[in-house]
Amino acid sequence: MTDTLRIPLARIAHARSGDKADWVDFGLFAWNEAGYQLIAREVTAARVQAHFAPWLPGQVDAWPLPNILAIKLVLHGALQGGGARNLRLDNLGKAMGAALLRLEIEVTPEELAQALQSPKQGWWPDAPQVTGV
Amino acid sequence: MSTAGLLLGVVPHPKSRMRQHDAGMNSSIRIGSGLGFYGDNWEPVVASIEHGNVQFIASDHLAELTLAILQKDRQRDPALGYARDVVPMLLRLWPLMQPRGVRFVCNAGGLNPMGAAQAVRTALAAKGWHPRIAVISGDDVLGQLHHPDVRFDHLMNGSDITTVRERLVFGNAYLGAQPIADALAQGADIVITGRVADAALFLGPLVYGLDWKLHDATREEDLNRLAQGLAVGHLLECSGQGSGGNFGSQGAWQCIPDLAHIGYPIAEVYADGTAVITKPPGTGGRVNFDTVRQQLLYEVHNPHAYFSPDVVLDMGQITLTDEGLDRVRLTGARGTRPPEQLKVVAGFEDGFKADITWGFSWPDAWDKVKAAEAIVRQQLHERKMPFDELFVEYPGLNSAHGALVSLPSAAELNERTEIWVRMVLRTRVKAVADGFGRLFPWMALSGPAYTCGFQGMNNSSQLLGIWPTLIPREQVQARVEMLEGQP
Numbered sequence A: 001m002t003d004t005l006r007i008p009l010a011r012i013a014h015a016r017s018g019d020k021a022d023w024v025d026f027g028l029f030a031w032n033e034a035g036y037q038l039i040a041r042e043v044t045a046a047r048v049q050a051h052f053a054p055w056l057p058g059q060v061d062a063w064p065l066p067n068i069l070a071i072k073l074v075l076h077g078a079l080q081g082g083g084a085r086n087l088r089l090d091n092l093g094k095a096m097g098a099a100l101l102r103l104e105i106e107v108t109p110e111e112l113a114q115a116l117q118s119p120k121q122g123w124w125p126d127a128p129q130v131t132g133v
Numbered sequence B: 001m002s003t004a005g006l007l008l009g010v011v012p013h014p015k016s017r018m019r020q021h022d023a024g025m026n027s028s029i030r031i032g033s034g035l036g037f038y039g040d041n042w043e044p045v046v047a048s049i050e051h052g053n054v055q056f057i058a059s060d061h062l063a064e065l066t067l068a069i070l071q072k073d074r075q076r077d078p079a080l081g082y083a084r085d086v087v088p089m090l091l092r093l094w095p096l097m098q099p100r101g102v103r104f105v106c107n108a109g110g111l112n113p114m115g116a117a118q119a120v121r122t123a124l125a126a127k128g129w130h131p132r133i134a135v136i137s138g139d140d141v142l143g144q145l146h147h148p149d150v151r152f153d154h155l156m157n158g159s160d161i162t163t164v165r166e167r168l169v170f171g172n173a174y175l176g177a178q179p180i181a182d183a184l185a186q187g188a189d190i191v192i193t194g195r196v197a198d199a200a201l202f203l204g205p206l207v208y209g210l211d212w213k214l215h216d217a218t219r220e221e222d223l224n225r226l227a228q229g230l231a232v233g234h235l236l237e238c239s240g241q242g243s244g245g246n247f248g249s250q251g252a253w254q255c256i257p258d259l260a261h262i263g264y265p266i267a268e269v270y271a272d273g274t275a276v277i278t279k280p281p282g283t284g285g286r287v288n289f290d291t292v293r294q295q296l297l298y299e300v301h302n303p304h305a306y307f308s309p310d311v312v313l314d315m316g317q318i319t320l321t322d323e324g325l326d327r328v329r330l331t332g333a334r335g336t337r338p339p340e341q342l343k344v345v346a347g348f349e350d351g352f353k354a355d356i357t358w359g360f361s362w363p364d365a366w367d368k369v370k371a372a373e374a375i376v377r378q379q380l381h382e383r384k385m386p387f388d389e390l391f392v393e394y395p396g397l398n399s400a401h402g403a404l405v406s407l408p409s410a411a412e413l414n415e416r417t418e419i420w421v422r423m424v425l426r427t428r429v430k431a432v433a434d435g436f437g438r439l440f441p442w443m444a445l446s447g448p449a450y451t452c453g454f455q456g457m458n459n460s461s462q463l464l465g466i467w468p469t470l471i472p473r474e475q476v477q478a479r480v481e482m483l484e485g486q487p
Helices: A033-042 A045-052 A096-101 A109-117 B043-051 B066-076 B086-100 B113-125 B178-185 B200-210 B220-236 B289-296 B365-382 B410-414 B430-439
Strands: A005-008 A013-020 A023-030 A060-065 A070-075 A104-107 B005-007 B028-033 B056-059 B103-106 B133-137 B168-173 B190-193 B266-270 B275-278 B312-314 B319-322 B328-331 B334-336 B341-361 B389-393 B418-427 B451-455 B460-472 B479-483
Touching (some): A005 A109, A013 A096, A033 A109, A045 A060, A045 A070, A045 A096, B028 B200, B056 B086, B056 B200, B066 B168, B103 B178, B103 B200, B113 B133, B168 B460, B178 B200, B200 B220, B200 B266, B220 B275, B220 B289, B220 B312, B220 B334, B289 B319, B341 B430, B365 B389, B365 B410, B365 B430, B418 B430, B430 B460
Parallel strands (some): B028 B056, B103 B190, B133 B190
Antiparallel strands (some): A013 A023, A060 A070, B005 B479, B028 B266, B168 B341, B275 B328, B312 B334, B341 B418, B341 B460, B389 B418
């Protein structure tokens, strides 16, 4: 497997984080079916837990949702007990969706090309054309 | 003051209040998003009322922590304890809603729904406006949480409430859509609640306007359309987050037009539960498959069992389809009967914090920051100031993503133009938190050189822990009261 690439999820997916008590939850969304095949294969609860472990070593739950090309993730113990006692500037974990998008996955150049070149499932009339790999 | 009539349970809407959009007379309803939190912007709601053809606006003023803020207000003044922005909001919006027959539902009542309703009534009456205002209460269960022989274990970690019972400051059950639907059936123009499930602010008008079964929903078809209604409410409860705001992505958020004039989402919901999410014409933002699904999963845990007091939603078969510019069709929500218990969120006093932010410029900025930190720790030790934790982060370096990203080397940091440090003390002792800021000013003349900013001299505050738990449904009695006539 010499020709696999390591890419951050941000290349092929988007995400939003939210908080409830001490848990931060993430919606992770592939732009299209080809991208969903990659995140469904690569983004397991164990991988996400390992990604956050140097910072927040809590349990992670994951639910794939192929109907909306998404994975739902929940990270336990993420907010020092909850937003109203969390001392961080980002006390609600609003920027943690971006932290998830830093997670690197392994894909082949062909897989990446397919994910980037397949049209987005959503309608983006104002989007500039995505080109290149 | 007029006497508020106390009305319990389902009351048929009086014929005198029949109106164009009354129960069961609609094949579809259009409902628009109000605020998404206490402090949000209501100006985008104007476009929904004037150009969005809505019959209802529903407005969520209560995030999980908001009751903690309102509790502090109520401690200062018992007449407060509600989200005060509802008053100027309705002064702006009511004259636009009234001639169009648009009705308004909100949870701005917080810990004092009657106080909110009276403040709104007084403010609107001063302009000569006299809407019928319904007040929904009964969510306050703090008294029950104090019963020593009932267990209210922490919903997420199973801890026993006795560890925090003495420190509880509020405890509120999440009510459902029924009292809201009842209030609308009684002819309310404005419905003001305390804590209700956020999505119930939207589900209530849908149940009322489309004549859906609710407490008596047992058939799969009844439960599935309630699930559709819950999903609609969930998509609309966070204002602009449902129409392209806060769209988390690399490179795509720039393609969302005119966030400065974002239109809040509107749902067009049909009697069978089918819904289209859209927004007012001529506004910024974007409603498409991507922006809608980011909101669909927001603050959801198990997507196959999204709980509410009215129905449990399974998102596993939901379909979202773009059907034209800023129109997304939502179908496939599946519903099952709601649980016998309601969710409660309580808050408890959990110590104090004080935080300061301090900057140093080149040269040696990193070394100076580390020296300043060491001096602060020495002072805390020598003055015997008790604390649980001194939390340190470096804004611009690691406050967003913590230890996920390693810091550059000390040598590189010492060459930076400036380094900022934020030090936050956690302590059980209020006087220690209040005194933390005073450890710093002397260092302006007697500490490391080239400080380029300091904030936080008087910056202590109370911390609150959140205690989510469950309560048997029969222990919570929702009340609907109608305020009529002159204040």
